[in-house]
Amino acid sequence: MHRQAIGLIENGDWEGAHNLVQDESDTLSCLLHAYLHRDEGDIGNAGYWYRRAGESFPDNSLSEELERLKSML
Template identity: 45%
Template sequence: MAVPTSYQDFTETLTSATPPTDWPDALKAMWLAATDNWEASHDIAQDMFNETGSWIHAYLHRVEGDKFNAGYWYRKAGKPFPNISLEQELQEITTNLLER
């Protein structure tokens, strides 16, 4: 399956059993996060040694409710701790990935 071109296209894939295997890891991690598979998403994010991986990692710890750990990862990502909902941040990260 081709990489979606919009967030709406991305959300339409969430009914599948798994994310497409040919997607970039970051997008797979966000798909897993969007389908409440925190552990699998975290496994991908913690193996991404860049700002994108840190941003996803931060978001996941925010989902978990661990503000201290999330704060560390937001700093590693060069991002401020967000004042938006988790749903808005999921869309923001995913849209950022799709626009690359």
């Protein structure tokens, strides 16, 4: 499911990726959810999902963050 969500992100399908992770509570799903909200500019919601994942808001670009998330697969 995580690989599929990342593939959807890479193909520009924000809604499809969001639908895959929105009801999940594992760490990587929360981080992907945070990434998606960060990508859409909803920083408050992104921060919430980073906190749910036990992380602080990252100080990196979206492309760097996606690479970090891919490395967690």
